Amino acid sequence: MNVNKKYQEKLVTIPEAVSKVKSNQKVVIAMAASEPQGLLHELENRSDELENVNIVSCLMMGDYNFLKPEMKGTFLNETWFYGPADRENHKHGNVTYIPNNLHEAGMKKLENDNLNIFWGTATPMDENGYFSLSLGLTYEKMMVENKNTMVVLEINENLPWTLGDTQVHISQVDHIVENTVPLIEVPPIEPGEEEKKIGEYVAEMIEDGSTLQLGIGGIPNAIAHSLRNKKDLGIHTEMFTDGMVELFKEGVITNQKKTLWKGKMVGTFAMGTKKLYDFIDTNLAVEFQQGNVTNDPYIIGQNHKMVSVNTALQVDLTGQVCSEAIANKHYSGTGGQVDTHRGAQRSEGGKGIIALRSSAKNGEISTIVAELPAGSKITLGRNDIDYVVTEYGAAHLKGKSIRERVDAMIGIAHPDFRDELREKADKLKLW
Numbered sequence: 001m002n003v004n005k006k007y008q009e010k011l012v013t014i015p016e017a018v019s020k021v022k023s024n025q026k027v028v029i030a031m032a033a034s035e036p037q038g039l040l041h042e043l044e045n046r047s048d049e050l051e052n053v054n055i056v057s058c059l060m061m062g063d064y065n066f067l068k069p070e071m072k073g074t075f076l077n078e079t080w081f082y083g084p085a086d087r088e089n090h091k092h093g094n095v096t097y098i099p100n101n102l103h104e105a106g107m108k109k110l111e112n113d114n115l116n117i118f119w120g121t122a123t124p125m126d127e128n129g130y131f132s133l134s135l136g137l138t139y140e141k142m143m144v145e146n147k148n149t150m151v152v153l154e155i156n157e158n159l160p161w162t163l164g165d166t167q168v169h170i171s172q173v174d175h176i177v178e179n180t181v182p183l184i185e186v187p188p189i190e191p192g193e194e195e196k197k198i199g200e201y202v203a204e205m206i207e208d209g210s211t212l213q214l215g216i217g218g219i220p221n222a223i224a225h226s227l228r229n230k231k232d233l234g235i236h237t238e239m240f241t242d243g244m245v246e247l248f249k250e251g252v253i254t255n256q257k258k259t260l261w262k263g264k265m266v267g268t269f270a271m272g273t274k275k276l277y278d279f280i281d282t283n284l285a286v287e288f289q290q291g292n293v294t295n296d297p298y299i300i301g302q303n304h305k306m307v308s309v310n311t312a313l314q315v316d317l318t319g320q321v322c323s324e325a326i327a328n329k330h331y332s333g334t335g336g337q338v339d340t341h342r343g344a345q346r347s348e349g350g351k352g353i354i355a356l357r358s359s360a361k362n363g364e365i366s367t368i369v370a371e372l373p374a375g376s377k378i379t380l381g382r383n384d385i386d387y388v389v390t391e392y393g394a395a396h397l398k399g400k401s402i403r404e405r406v407d408a409m410i411g412i413a414h415p416d417f418r419d420e421l422r423e424k425a426d427k428l429k430l431w
């Protein structure tokens with residue numbers, strides 16, 4: 001096969017590729033930093049001709065006009081994880097959430113829905129006709145391999161060539177568009193005093209030789225700063241982050257004590273800054289695997305001393321964790337929180353950690369609550385919870401009674417709210 005000839009045959013303009021979308025279709029797009037920015041920006045230009053088109057996304061990072069209020073009825077964003085613009089667009093009725101545990105998201109969608117088109121992003125093709133799916137492999141390759149889906153790849157020269165299960169051959173692709181644009185970057189937050197304290201407590205719980213998953217959000221990334229004195233850590237994660245690059249370069253992450261993929265960091269998507277994207281480019285120490293592999297609790301649990309660190313918005317005194325919404329206000333998604341928290345507890349010597357600041361909104365609100373507000377969405381159930389950590393310490397809830405949990409949780413709540421929490425717990429007869 002002359003792969004260059006094939007490439008030229010499949011090369012179309014962005015408007016041509018977008019013209020393939022028909023009313024009542026579903027278009028799945030690659031997630032987060034690997035979303036096809038050119039195709040998504042073009043979509044609004046079809047608004048007069050189309051109706052009832054669903055974009056199926058996950059953590060969409062851009063703010064696209066096809067989701068503006070006036071597009072209601074034309075386009076709907078069906079998403080596995082809300083991105084920044086989705087919180088606003090939700091108010092106009094243009095966004096809806098797909099409840100999921102991330103390791104099953106793609107599979108369940110393919111089994112139970114009719115997906116017509118996949119829009120992904122990839123590196124330029126190599127001389128053998130292969131592309132790398134680069135920053136995202138959570139469900140993207142599954143969509144390429146689904147025989148009923150038209151596959152369109154947006155080629156961006158800035159994307160790193162990542163290794164692992166990322167390759168797609170030109171013969172698997174229907175159309176190619178070229179669009180070299182800056183990559184989406186999300187800088188990590190600088191840890192403040194509270195994050196540093198939380199980091200110290202979490203670091204105390206992580207033994208040398210442990211394998212880590214660090215989740216999305218400010219706190220897990222800040223925790224990386226507290227792990228500088230550890231030895232021989234490994235990474236088996238969902239998301240590769242900037243914090244991991246620093247720990248690797250400092251020799252803290254060696255991956256040498258890992259049970260699975262010894263010598264390699266394993267993950268399914270990357271989101272951070274150019275520092276991270278340069279680091280993962282053709283790096284033999286970084287392995288991308290599909291989300292149904294990296295996030296499968298049974299696979300995660302085969303690592304020894306597996307520690308997962310995720311964060312939350314609210315936790316109640318019995319250990320119910322809300323990470324994706326405050327009452328009826330949807331914020332993000334479950335992502336891999338349940339996958340990784342459960343997986344870590346299956347591991348020999350493993351720990352599942354939920355780490356959060358004890359208060360929000362400049363200390364006005366306690367994130368530890370006696371009772372969740374009406375309409376709350378439970379991300380991690382109290383039957384699954386292991387550890388909760390705040391800047392006031394760690395509460396080990398696994399196997400403990402409600403009475404013991406209430407005491408432990410009040411012990412790590414902000415001191416300003418402890419009396420109130422005790423009064424409410426008594427009133428609710430949480431004993």
Ligand code: COA
Nearest residue numbers: 215216217218310311312313323332334335336337360367
């Ligand atoms: N009540 C009201 N508001 C609260 C709150 C509470 N208890 N806790 C936090 N907030 C507000 C914050 O003040 C902030 O508001 P702002 O945007 O106006 O500043 C906002 O909610 C987000 O809080 P923040 O702590 O900055 O969030 P984050 O970016 O660190 O993300 C999660 C935290 C929990 C939303 C995020 O980690 C998540 O979505 N987790 C679920 C998925 C997951 O863990 N996956 C793991 C595998 S990657």
